[in-house]
Amino acid sequence: MTSSKKKILAISGSTKQQSVNLAMLKAIAATYSGRITVDLYDGIDKIPHFNPDKDTDTPPESVVDFRNRIATSDGVIICTPEYVFSLPGSLKNAIEWTVSTTIFSKKPVALIVAAASGEKAIESLRLIMSTLDATVPANGSLLIKGAKGKIGPNGVITDAETEAKLNTLMDNFLRLLDK
Numbered sequence: 001m002t003s004s005k006k007k008i009l010a011i012s013g014s015t016k017q018q019s020v021n022l023a024m025l026k027a028i029a030a031t032y033s034g035r036i037t038v039d040l041y042d043g044i045d046k047i048p049h050f051n052p053d054k055d056t057d058t059p060p061e062s063v064v065d066f067r068n069r070i071a072t073s074d075g076v077i078i079c080t081p082e083y084v085f086s087l088p089g090s091l092k093n094a095i096e097w098t099v100s101t102t103i104f105s106k107k108p109v110a111l112i113v114a115a116a117s118g119e120k121a122i123e124s125l126r127l128i129m130s131t132l133d134a135t136v137p138a139n140g141s142l143l144i145k146g147a148k149g150k151i152g153p154n155g156v157i158t159d160a161e162t163e164a165k166l167n168t169l170m171d172n173f174l175r176l177l178d179k
């Protein structure tokens, strides 16, 4: 086990300013600040529409930045709402820009969906990340249903069962990072 802090890229799938997913990532960053440094990525709305014709050796600048931040991280946490029974288009679009690369391959990744229901989004996110060869640890994905009743405005989880599941997710994720 290494004692140095790991660098985590936290990607919010919500473009809302008052997002519960964004707030939760900030709360995770604060709670685990002794063990990780969190680079908060909230720029998915700045990434242009994926176009294979533009996926060249010189892709758009925002794409270069997004890819670099994934590549230079020790691990990634994605925290997202569900939109119309799927991932929000902006998040899916950003991920599409990584398909021609290997930046997610073997990358430790934790997945959280905080939504009203969210079942399709978490299922889709798991499938996408396994397709990209990311390493999601055991219990490394968490669905928070009825998120608005379980997460305070500061992003701190107020529901004991959900909090316990998040702690398990983070323990397993951090253990994987230390391997």
Ligand SMILES: Cc1cc2nc3c(=O)[nH]c(=O)nc-3n(C[C@H](O)[C@H](O)[C@H](O)COP(=O)(O)O)c2cc1C
Residues within 6 Å of the ligand: 014, 015, 016, 018, 019, 020, 021, 022, 080, 081, 082, 083, 084, 085, 086, 114, 115, 116, 117, 118, 119, 147, 148
């Ligand atoms: C356009 C739109 C579509 C939505 N569709 C779903 C859905 O299919 N399933 C679901 O569980 N929640 C759905 N929601 C609710 C969001 O997932 C929920 O409000 C979530 O907490 C928003 O997260 P945020 O505050 O991080 O943006 C939808 C919200 C919007 C704005």
